[in-house]
Amino acid sequence: xxxxxxxxxxxxxxxxxxxxxxxxxxxxxxxxxxxxxxxxxxxxxxxxxxxxxxxxxxxxxxxxxxxxxxxxxxxxxxxxxxxxxxxxxxxxxxxxxxxxxxxxxxxxxxxxxxxxxxxxxxxxxxxxxxxxxxxxxxxxxxxxxxxxxxxxxxxxxxxxxxxxxxxxxxxxxxxxxxxxxxxxxxxxxxxxxxxxxxxxxxxxxxxxxxxxxxxxxxxxxxxxxxxxxxxxxxxxxxxxxxxxxxxxxxxxxxxxxxxxxxxxxxxxxxxxxxxxxxxxxxxxxxxxxxxxxxxxxxxxxxxxxxxxxxxxxxxxxxxxxxxxxxxxxxxxxxxxxxxxx
Amino acid sequence: xxxxxxxxxxxxxxxxxxxxxxxxxxxxxxxxxxxxxxxxxxxxxxxxxxxxxxxxxxxxxxxxxxxxxxxxxxxxxxxxxxxxxxxxxxxxxxxxxxxxxxxxxxxxxxxxxxxxxxxxxxxxxxxxxxxxxxxxxxxxxxxxxxxxxxxxxxxxxxxxxxxxxxxxxxxxxxxxxxxxxxxxxxxxxxxxxxxxxxxxxxxxxxxxxxxxxxxxxxxxxxxxxxxxxxxxxxxxxxxxxxxxxxxxxxxxxxxxxx
Amino acid sequence: xxxxxxxxxxxxxxxxxxxxxxxxxxxxxxxxxxxxxxxxxxxxxxxxxxxxxxxxxxxxxxxxxxxxxxxxxxxxxxxxxxxxxxxxxxxxxxxxxxxxxxxxxxxxxxxxxxxxxxxxxxxxxxxxxxxxxxxxxxxxxxxxxxxxxxxxxxxxxxxxxxxxxxxxxxxxxxxxxxxxxxxxxxxxxxxxxxxxxxxxxxxxxxxxxxxxxxxxxxxxxxxxxxxxxxxxxxxxxxxxxxxxxxxxxxxxxxxxxxxxxxxxxxxxxxxxxxxxxxxxxxxxxxxxxxxxxxxxxxxxxxxxxxxxxx
Numbered sequence: 001x002x003x004x005x006x007x008x009x010x011x012x013x014x015x016x017x018x019x020x021x022x023x024x025x026x027x028x029x030x031x032x033x034x035x036x037x038x039x040x041x042x043x044x045x046x047x048x049x050x051x052x053x054x055x056x057x058x059x060x061x062x063x064x065x066x067x068x069x070x071x072x073x074x075x076x077x078x079x080x081x082x083x084x085x086x087x088x089x090x091x092x093x094x095x096x097x098x099x100x101x102x103x104x105x106x107x108x109x110x111x112x113x114x115x116x117x118x119x120x121x122x123x124x125x126x127x128x129x130x131x132x133x134x135x136x137x138x139x140x141x142x143x144x145x146x147x148x149x150x151x152x153x154x155x156x157x158x159x160x161x162x163x164x165x166x167x168x169x170x171x172x173x174x175x176x177x178x179x180x181x182x183x184x185x186x187x188x189x190x191x192x193x194x195x196x197x198x199x200x201x202x203x204x205x206x207x208x209x210x211x212x213x214x215x216x217x218x219x220x221x222x223x224x225x226x227x228x229x230x231x232x233x234x235x236x237x238x239x240x241x242x243x244x245x246x247x248x249x250x251x252x253x254x255x256x257x258x259x260x261x262x263x264x265x266x267x268x269x270x271x272x273x274x275x276x277x278x279x280x281x282x283x284x285x286x287x288x289x290x291x292x293x294x295x296x297x298x299x300x301x302x303x304x305x306x307x308x309x310x311x312x313x314x315x316x317x318x319x320x321x322x323x324x325x326x327x328x329x330x331x332x333x334x335x336x337x338x339x340x341x
Numbered sequence: 342x343x344x345x346x347x348x349x350x351x352x353x354x355x356x357x358x359x360x361x362x363x364x365x366x367x368x369x370x371x372x373x374x375x376x377x378x379x380x381x382x383x384x385x386x387x388x389x390x391x392x393x394x395x396x397x398x399x400x401x402x403x404x405x406x407x408x409x410x411x412x413x414x415x416x417x418x419x420x421x422x423x424x425x426x427x428x429x430x431x432x433x434x435x436x437x438x439x440x441x442x443x444x445x446x447x448x449x450x451x452x453x454x455x456x457x458x459x460x461x462x463x464x465x466x467x468x469x470x471x472x473x474x475x476x477x478x479x480x481x482x483x484x485x486x487x488x489x490x491x492x493x494x495x496x497x498x499x500x501x502x503x504x505x506x507x508x509x510x511x512x513x514x515x516x517x518x519x520x521x522x523x524x525x526x527x528x529x530x531x532x533x534x535x536x537x538x539x540x541x542x543x544x545x546x547x548x549x550x551x552x553x554x555x556x557x558x559x560x561x562x563x564x565x566x567x568x569x570x571x572x573x574x575x576x577x578x579x580x581x582x583x584x585x586x587x588x589x590x591x592x593x594x595x596x597x598x599x
Numbered sequence: 600x601x602x603x604x605x606x607x608x609x610x611x612x613x614x615x616x617x618x619x620x621x622x623x624x625x626x627x628x629x630x631x632x633x634x635x636x637x638x639x640x641x642x643x644x645x646x647x648x649x650x651x652x653x654x655x656x657x658x659x660x661x662x663x664x665x666x667x668x669x670x671x672x673x674x675x676x677x678x679x680x681x682x683x684x685x686x687x688x689x690x691x692x693x694x695x696x697x698x699x700x701x702x703x704x705x706x707x708x709x710x711x712x713x714x715x716x717x718x719x720x721x722x723x724x725x726x727x728x729x730x731x732x733x734x735x736x737x738x739x740x741x742x743x744x745x746x747x748x749x750x751x752x753x754x755x756x757x758x759x760x761x762x763x764x765x766x767x768x769x770x771x772x773x774x775x776x777x778x779x780x781x782x783x784x785x786x787x788x789x790x791x792x793x794x795x796x797x798x799x800x801x802x803x804x805x806x807x808x809x810x811x812x813x814x815x816x817x818x819x820x821x822x823x824x825x826x827x828x829x830x831x832x833x834x835x836x837x838x839x840x841x842x843x844x845x846x847x848x849x850x851x852x853x854x855x856x857x858x859x860x861x862x863x864x865x866x867x868x869x870x871x872x873x874x875x876x877x878x879x880x881x882x883x884x885x886x887x888x889x890x891x892x893x894x895x896x897x898x899x900x901x902x903x904x905x906x907x908x909x
Contacts, residue, residue: 128636132889135841136845140886194455194456198441198448199452216443217418219446260717299725311701316711
């Protein structure tokens with residue numbers, strides 16, 4: 001029974017949300033905030049795989065997000081809408097509803113391949129030097145996009161609204177919300193199962209002692225490659241969703257600033273705690289929205305709050321524990337720790 | 342055929358000659374010692390055998406197959422496991438997980454199976470868990486299964502490290518100073534355990550040790566290194582009387598008592 | 600002719616690299632002592648430039664409460680530099696005391712300190728934006744610009760000043776680190792973090808000293824930068840700061856020589872890329888070179904890979 005409660009309650013929550021959005025019980029603004037929360041959950045939990053579980057310091061997550069966002073958007077606009085750039089739609093706009101997950105996945109695969117740019121150097125480089133490589137990759141991605149005039153360069157790229165609309169023409173559902181919910185569920189499911197298997201725990205062994213891991217039978221290069229590709233691939237999917245929620249993207253969105261935001265979510269939640277990442281993604285997104293009326297001062301007050309929070313909890317909200325470790329009673333419904341001898 | 346064969350092994354660190362013309366043959370089921378003063382190159386030999394360094398010259402074969410050019414985890418998969426001079430357990434993983442993860446090379450599934458929790462995944466995972474549980478019982482650590490290694494007493498950490506190596510089902514076990522930091526009582530126990538492990542798991546054990554009591558008690562053959570070169574080899578009784586060995590450990594009589 | 604263009608670019612690169620070098624120094628010094636990437640440092644540079652602006656305009660009598668007597672612009676420049684360095688050093692030390700030290704005391708993972716540093720940078724940037732508004736300010740011209748003609752090369756006095764100042768700072772810091780007690784303590788800490796407090800070296804004093812050095816160099820860079828490119832805006836520190844950090848790593852973080860060589864190298868790469876390619880490709884090529892370089896030599900130019908003993 002307990003195995004299904006988390007999946008069932010999450011599905012129920014999603015159905016409620018989608019129904020509420022469909023019936024216009026919650027307004028468009030709240031819907032967008034909810035979708036941003038979802039996207040941030042994907043971003044922070046996928047970055048946690050690298051920065052928390054594997055113990056590397058990646059500061060370029062937004063770069064992979066950009067790769068995914070652009071690949072998915074360009075594919076969708078090219079295939080399903082008539083635009084000035086790519087001419088008439090290649091396929092019928094109504095097929096978008098079926099092929100959207102495919103293009104989303106294509107964005108993820110593209111981002112995962114971009115992740116190789118970090119994964120391969122990580123075989124020899126560690127710590128702060130690897131941090132620079134991730135930073136460089138973020139700049140390289142942003143700068144490459146700025147130099148590609150075909151897809152708008154620095155001016156940005158749009159037309160994704162049309163894709164969403166053509167999906168809604170076929171079946172009238174809030175499709176972006178549907179896919180955000182699906183992808184958040186899938187991300188948590190994948191990451192949770194990964195870090196709770198002997199296979200995935202190999203990357204925790206790398207964090208604790210890389211030399212011992214390699215000598216004690218863990219193929220560290222392979223595991224690093226998998227971790228980086230999985231993490232950047234999920235970021236790419238988050239990027240694809242982000243592009244379709246906003247309907248417009250430009251390279252200026254995917255800067256170090258965005259990476260920093262995700263980084264803060266990971267460390268605020270706790271390194272190596274999936275539930276921590278989820279909680280802090282929700283919390284930080286909400287706080288940033290709440291303080292929006294303050295305009296510039298928001299970016300003074302929120303960092304100040306975060307500094308204070310870190311002074312009180314220097315290991316993040318949950319440390320490296322999961323929610324069920326803090327509140328054991330939750331175990332009656334959710335099992336976050338699978339194996340016990 | 343001999344299990345491990347090392348021929349004319351030489352290793353340089355820059356201009357420093359750490360190991361020179363080292364030869365060793367280990368047969369199945371042997372318990373062999375490697376001793377020598379600090380800095381003699383003992384651990385370097387182990388690092389070369391476990392694939393952590395690549396030798397400047399020489400040949401290392403395991404059951405006739407060369408292990409040169411292999412990465413450490415590949416050497417491990419061929420059947421060589423080791424422990425470390427300074428304990429290197431994974432400290433944020435539980436004792437139980439430490440025992441599971443050292444079976445990483447035996448996993449026959451990848452990311453997809455992990456995510457889908459396929460039958461292959463479940464079978465593999467069950468096997469890993471069973472091995473780890475057996476090892477917990479053998480090590481008498483079941484009580485500490487969900488504890489973190491750094492919270493264990495030193496002697497138990499050493500025991501866990503040997504257990505972690507045994508989980509890999511090696512043919513050859515390299516022990517790098519297993520008695521370091523132990524009190525006399527623990528050393529006595531260790532001597533018993535090492536012999537027992539060899540017989541129970543039908544292993545070949547090669548160990549580096551400074552405690553002469555351990556080496557002289559359990560090793561069938563001993564090789565002595567000094568400044569990277571072999572200065573003596575033979576059974577304990579011979580090594581004990583060897584002049585060059587005594588000199589290497591205690592220095593020349595004239596300089597010592599001058 | 601070709602050679603002349605090359606030499607002119609070389610001069611520009613030296614000047615541009617000087618800024619990177621001076622800022623990179625702050626990253627490197629702090630990293631050497633605390634293993635902390637002080638991401639607020641780029642913004643400390645920005646604050647330095649702004650402080651310089653306010654001090655200079657005050658001394659020039661542009662406010663209602665000016666000085667009763669007029670000063671020579673050169674003297675104003677020197678006073679401005681001095682006070683800016685002192686005040687900015689104060690800022691650096693304050694950040695250390697208020698934000699980093701308590702975390703260190705609590706034994707937080709060093710990455711949490713890094714995140715705190717990022718937050719401090721954000722506060723400085725946006726605090727400035729909130730207080731002073733988004734309008735740009737132009738730095739007064741204190742040193743009347745003269746351009747010397749050296750064998751057909753245009754060499755302005757500010758360019759000369761920047762390059763010479765950077766070289767002087769380099770020599771000065773090398774001397775401090777090698778000859779003074781505090782400098783030696785700094786090096787000792789980067790060798791062995793555990794032993795130094797046991798040897799009776801007051802580690803907090805050393806840390807404060809490090810922040811004083813790093814921040815005052817950032818202030819120097821800020822004033823010199825403002826003298827050369829007299830437009831100030833709140834985000835000026837962000838990009839330059841990140842790049843200076845990259846320069847520090849390129850040279851081998853924790854090394855004073857590394858910061859200078861890395862800074863100049865990044866300056867050269869950027870100026871020469873901009874000279875031969877469209878300027879939009881500057882970042883792309885510069886960062887690609889960095890990526891390739893770090894893949895080949897993972898610890899930077901002067902960084903030494905610590906051999907792991909097992």
